Each structure stands twice: as C-alpha cells, then as structure tokens.
Amino acid sequence: MAVKQNGINHTGKNLKITVVALLVLIVAGTLVRSYNIDGSLFGFHKYRQFDTAAVARNFYEGDMNIFYPQVDWRGNSLGYAETEFQIYTYLVAALYHVFGPYEWVGRALNILFYSLSAVILFCFSRRLFDDTVALLSVFFYSFVPLTIYFNRSFQPDTLIALCSFAGIYLFWNWTERDRRLYLLLSAVSISIAVLIKPPSLYVGLPILYLCYRKFKWNCFRNVELWIFAAIIFLPALLWYRHSLHLWEEHGNTFGILGVHTLLGYWPLSDPKWLSLFKHLSMRLLFEIATPAGLIFLVVGFFRKNPRRNELMLWWTVAFVIYIFLVPVGHRGHDYYQLPIVFVTSSYMAYGVKILLDNKKLPRVIIIALCLGVMIFGVWKFNAMMSMEEQDFNQLAFGKQVNRLTEEDARIIFIAPRPHSRYIPELYRHRTAEGERLYVDPVDFYLSHRKGWSLDEVQATPEFVETLRQRGAQYVATSYPEIFTRQRELKAALDSRYTLIDINSGWAIYQMNIK
Numbered sequence: 001m002a003v004k005q006n007g008i009n010h011t012g013k014n015l016k017i018t019v020v021a022l023l024v025l026i027v028a029g030t031l032v033r034s035y036n037i038d039g040s041l042f043g044f045h046k047y048r049q050f051d052t053a054a055v056a057r058n059f060y061e062g063d064m065n066i067f068y069p070q071v072d073w074r075g076n077s078l079g080y081a082e083t084e085f086q087i088y089t090y091l092v093a094a095l096y097h098v099f100g101p102y103e104w105v106g107r108a109l110n111i112l113f114y115s116l117s118a119v120i121l122f123c124f125s126r127r128l129f130d131d132t133v134a135l136l137s138v139f140f141y142s143f144v145p146l147t148i149y150f151n152r153s154f155q156p157d158t159l160i161a162l163c164s165f166a167g168i169y170l171f172w173n174w175t176e177r178d179r180r181l182y183l184l185l186s187a188v189s190i191s192i193a194v195l196i197k198p199p200s201l202y203v204g205l206p207i208l209y210l211c212y213r214k215f216k217w218n219c220f221r222n223v224e225l226w227i228f229a230a231i232i233f234l235p236a237l238l239w240y241r242h243s244l245h246l247w248e249e250h251g252n253t254f255g256i257l258g259v260h261t262l263l264g265y266w267p268l269s270d271p272k273w274l275s276l277f278k279h280l281s282m283r284l285l286f287e288i289a290t291p292a293g294l295i296f297l298v299v300g301f302f303r304k305n306p307r308r309n310e311l312m313l314w315w316t317v318a319f320v321i322y323i324f325l326v327p328v329g330h331r332g333h334d335y336y337q338l339p340i341v342f343v344t345s346s347y348m349a350y351g352v353k354i355l356l357d358n359k360k361l362p363r364v365i366i367i368a369l370c371l372g373v374m375i376f377g378v379w380k381f382n383a384m385m386s387m388e389e390q391d392f393n394q395l396a397f398g399k400q401v402n403r404l405t406e407e408d409a410r411i412i413f414i415a416p417r418p419h420s421r422y423i424p425e426l427y428r429h430r431t432a433e434g435e436r437l438y439v440d441p442v443d444f445y446l447s448h449r450k451g452w453s454l455d456e457v458q459a460t461p462e463f464v465e466t467l468r469q470r471g472a473q474y475v476a477t478s479y480p481e482i483f484t485r486q487r488e489l490k491a492a493l494d495s496r497y498t499l500i501d502i503n504s505g506w507a508i509y510q511m512n513i514k
Contacts, residue, residue: 018131022138026118029142032378033111033152038104041154041445042391044384045335049154050441051254053103055086057445059093060101066090067242071252072444073429073453075437076410076471082247083254085195085239088156106154113158114151117165117342118142124169125346128309129353136349136370140296141341143373145380146287150335156196161339163193164203171207172311175214183224187231194236198256199326200339201232205318206311213309251430258428276331280323283334286380288341292372293348300351312343319343390478393505397478398446404500404508405474411451412467413443414459414477429453431470435463443478456482461492468511476508483507 041049051071058070058079069086070079092106099105118138126134141147151158167190174182190207193200211219219225240257247258289297305312319340323330330336352370355361405411417438418426429437429452438455451474452467459482464475475493480502483490493499497509 014131018135021135022119022122025135025138025142026115029118029138029148029151030111030115032143032148032381033107033114036385037107037111037152038102039385040387040391040395041103042387042395043153044149045153045155045333046391047441048333048335050445052089052155053106054441054445055081055083056089056092056096056106057101059086059090060096064090064093068246071441072450073437073439073441074250074252074450075429075431075452075467077250077252077432079252079450080246080250081252081254082243082256082258084156084197084243084256085192085236087192087196088159103154107152110150110154110158111152113162114142114147117151117158117162120162120166120169121342121345124165124342125349127172128305128307128312128346129350133346133349133353136352137346139370140293140345140348140373143377144288144290144293144341144345145377145384146283146334146338147341148377148381149384150338153335155335157335157338160193160196160200161342163189163196164200164339165342167193168203168206168210168311168315172210175210180224183228184231187228191232191235194232195239198236198240199322199329202318202322202325203315205321206315209311209314251432253428253430255428258430272331273327276323276327279331280337283337284344287334288337288344289348290373290376290380292369292376295369296348296351296355297344298351299354300347300349303350303354305350312346315343316340394442394446394478397476397506398443398448400501400506401443401447401449401474401476401508405447405449407448409449409451409473410471411444411447411449412454412459412464412472412475413440413451414454414456414475414479414482415440415443416479416482417455417457443476456486456489459486459489461489461496464489464492465496473511474509475511476506478506480504480507 041053043049054072055069058072059066062070066086068080069083069089071081072079074081088109092109095105095109096102118141121141122134122138124134125137167186170182170186170189173179174186190200190203193203208219211222211225215222244257247253252258285291285294326336352366355366356363401411415438426438427436428439431437438453438458440453444450444453451472454463456479464472468475475497493507493509496513497511499507500510501508
C-alpha cells in the first residue's frame with residue numbers, strides 16, 4: 001500500500017527501509033560519540049567543560065536548588081554564581097543520584113540530545129526535500145567534526161542547539177497544522193534555549209518568516225503569538241535579573257552580566273573583523289563542512305528549494321546577524337556555531353542529491369567524498385580530544401592535592417596568566433574586599449577542593465599571605481616553572497610556610513606559619 005507524504009508516494013517497504021537506515025545512522029553516530037566516554041574532561045575547550053562539570057557536582061553534593069548554582073573558585077564565599085540558567089547541569093546532577101557522579105553521565109546526556117536532534121533533522125529535511133536528502137542530512141550532521149566533539153562534551157551547547165532547532169520545527173508544524181500543542185512546545189523549547197544562551201533569540205527571524213508566510217502582516221494581531229513571545233521572554237528576564245543579583249551579592253560570574261562579557265562588539269574599522277572572518281572560514285572548512293563536503297554545501301546552498309520554502313535561507317541570515325552581534329564569542333568559541341550545522345547539513349545533503357540527479361560528478365566520486373567527510377570527521381574528532389603533557393600532569397596533581405589536604409580545605413591555586421594582557425572576562429571572582437581574581441577551574445575540579453584562583457602576576461607574597469589570613473590553608477601550583485619567573489614568591493613560600501610536596505610537575509605548601 002502506498003502512503004503519500006510531502007507530495008511523494010512511499011510504499012510501506014520503502015518507509016521501513018528508510019526508518020532502518022535512520023536508526024543505523026543514529027546508532028553509528030552514537031557509537032562514535034561514545035568513544036572514551038569515561039575519559040577525563042581534557043581536550044578542546046577544557047575550561048568550559050570543567051566549569052560546567054563543577055556546577056553539576058555542586059548541585060549533586062548540595063541541596064539541588066537550581067536557582068543557586070555554585071562554583072569551586074569561590075574564595076571564602078558561598079560560591080553562588082551569576083550564570084546562564086543551569087538546566088543542563090541540573091539534569092546531570094539528577095542523573096548523578098541514579099548512576100553516581102561520573103563524567104560519562106554528562107556526556108551520555110548530550111549524546112541522547114544528539115539522537116533527538118538527528119530525528120528532528122530527519123523530519124525537517126524530509127518535509128523540505130525527500131527521504132534521500134533527509135538521510136544524508138543526518139549522515140552529515142552525525143559525522144562532521146564540530147558535532148561529533150561537542151555532542152559529547154560536558155557543556156550545554158548540544159541542548160541549546162536541540163531546543164532552538166526543535167522550537168523552529170515545532171513552530172513550522174503549528175503554522176501548517178494549527179495545533180496549539182505545537183505552539184506551546186515550540187515556545188518552551190525556545191525559552192530553554194534563550195535561558196541558557198540569550199543570543200539564541202536570533203531564531204526570531206526564521207520564526208517571523210514562518211509567521212509572515214502563514215499570516216502575512218496579520219501576525220501582529222494574533223493573540224496566541226503574543227503569548228508565545230511572553231513564554232520566551234519572561235522566564236529569561238526573571239532569571240537574569242536574579243542571576244545578576246547573585247553576582248552583586250556573592251561576587252562570582254560566568255561573564256554574562258557581571259563583567260565585560262563575550263557580547264563585545266567591535267567598531268567596523270577594527271581589524272579583528274578580518275580575524276573573525278578567517279576563524280569562521282577555517283571552521284567552515286575543517287569543522288562544519290570538511291574539505292570533502294564543501295562542494296556539496298556550495299551546490300546545495302545556491303540551488304533554490306523545490307518546495308519554495310525559504311526557511312533555511314532566513315535561518316542562515318539570522319545566524320549571520322547573530323555572528324555580527326556577538327563577534328567576540330563566535331571568534332573564541334566554535335561551539336557557538338553548533339546550531340547552524342542543522343542547516344549546513346541539509347544544504348550539503350541537498351547538494352549531493354543535485355549532483356546525483358544531474359550526474360555532474362560520477363557516482364563513485366560522490367560516494368568517496370561522502371566517506372571522506374566521515375573519515376575526516378573522525379580524524380579531527382580524535383585530534384580535538386588529544387591531551388597535552390600538562391593535562392596528564394594536572395590529573396596527577398589533582399589526585400595528590402586531594403590525598404594531602406582535608407576535604408574542606410581552602411586552597412590557593414596559582415596558574416600562568418594565559419595571555420600577556422589583562423582580559424576582564426577571565427577575572428570572574430570578586431572578593432568581599434573588591435579584588436578581581438583570575439579563574440581557572442581545572443585544579444579545583446580535579447582535586448575536589450574549593451578556594452581562590454590567582455594568576456602568577458596576582459600571586460605576590462603579600463596577597464598570598466592576605467588570603468591565608470582570610471582562611472586559605474594551602475597554596476599549590478601545577479606550573480612550578482612559575483617560580484623561575486617569580487623568585488620572590490618562591491622565597492616567601494619557602495620561608496613562611498611548610499612545603500609538603502614538590503617535584504618537576506607541582507608544588508604544594510601548607511600555610512601554617514613557621
């Protein structure tokens with residue numbers, strides 16, 4: 001029996017084959033992302049992952065109050081921090097109560113979000129194109145480097161991508177099927193995305209396109225749409241008002257409102273725009289499309305959609321505007337581009353379909369290029385996961401600090417300043433006395449301790465002693481090469497405190513006055 005969907009006749013047998021192929025792709029994508037799932041959090045963007053994992057662990061060990069997320073680099077404060085809404089870390093903490101506090105839990109949750117995203121992408125591309133393009137879209141989404149890595153990293157960006165994508169797709173369904181459940185689910189999905197990352201409001205442009213396509217200018221008279229907007233905006237406004245209060249009272253921030261944020265905008269004459277273009281071009285080539293898949297993306301993008309639905313085009317325009325409004329974040333963080341991979345994967349899949357139908361390239365070359373995307377994706381993923389010598393040293397250092405110090409000990413960790421100049425968003429802890437301190441979450445998380453984070457410039461003998469008087473009990477570093485540059489600090493530590501462990505990889509002092 002033939003079933004007609006999207007204007008195309010499908011036999012029950014063909015539909016079954018399509019579903020099986022989709023499941024095979026998702027299982028394959030899941031297996032790739034599950035590689036070394038119980039490994040450490042080192043790798044690309046390790047600081048973001050350690051910070052996220054620390055918040056989840058603090059929820060688990062605390063009272064599970066989602067409105068009061070805590071960080072480890074808290075000094076002698078309670079650690080409550082101004083952050084994005086912590087729904088991802090809260091879900092991870094809840095799962096910790098079932099499976100235990102293991103990093104693989106956070107990764108597994110993101111892999112689940114990947115699977116859900118892949119199903120929605122299949123449905124999305126199938127409605128815009130056909131079964132072949134839909135399956136190819138899932139294939140590319142599953143195997144380009146950016147998604148392989150960040151779909152299993154310990155951070156909330158896979159959830160953001162899922163919610164923003166689901167919100168657009170569900171809203172599209174509502175405009176065509178007029179079921180209020182779709183509208184409600186769309187509003188909730190986009191609201192979650194905006195709560196986690198406020199610039200996710202860029203999805204408003206494709207939403208406006210769908211509104212105009214359905215209602216023309218009467219969309220502004222639609223009461224349901226105003227309720228839809230309220231569901232999206234009000235929770236975010238309430239949360240970030242509360243979150244800012246946490247910064248003002250406790251002095252810890254993720255750099256959203258509390259300090260100079262990543263939302264910085266450069267003047268048009270600033271040469272950093274050229275740097276941004278270079279960064280994004282390299283990511284498009286090596287992380288989003290891959291060299292093997294770039295031709296598919298170009299062909300698919302410049303061929304008009306056969307169903308005369310320009311949703312993907314307006315989505316792309318919205319994302320370009322998002323980049324323009326948040327250039328600092330997009331230059332420094334490639335996971336900011338994760339949501340656009342839904343669109344690029346669909347364009348790539350459509351490009352393959354065009355080349356196959358028009359026979360512009362031999363089939364064997366097209367297949368080889370598709371396999372090239374997968375092989376390159378897995379290779380790049382492995383490179384992004386690689387650990388450096390210092391990473392192994394910090395793993396051992398964290399275990400040693402945990403072994404030598406008391407569970408409730410307050411520790412000063414000293415690290416090199418990562419840049420030659422002061423960068424405000426890296427100094428995210430404000431003491432009660434007003435000092436602004438550098439933040440490095442790695443040693444805190446690995447040692448399971450709390451305390452102060454100093455860069456080597458801040459770590460003067462006088463300030464270290466001041467922090468001892470405020471409650472610090474140990475001072476330690478996994479970068480002993482600092483002492484070759486800060487000889488005065490080394491001499492002060494040796495003369496004032498008790499050295500309990502030192503080697504080529506670290507130094508640990510107990511701050512009991514000799």
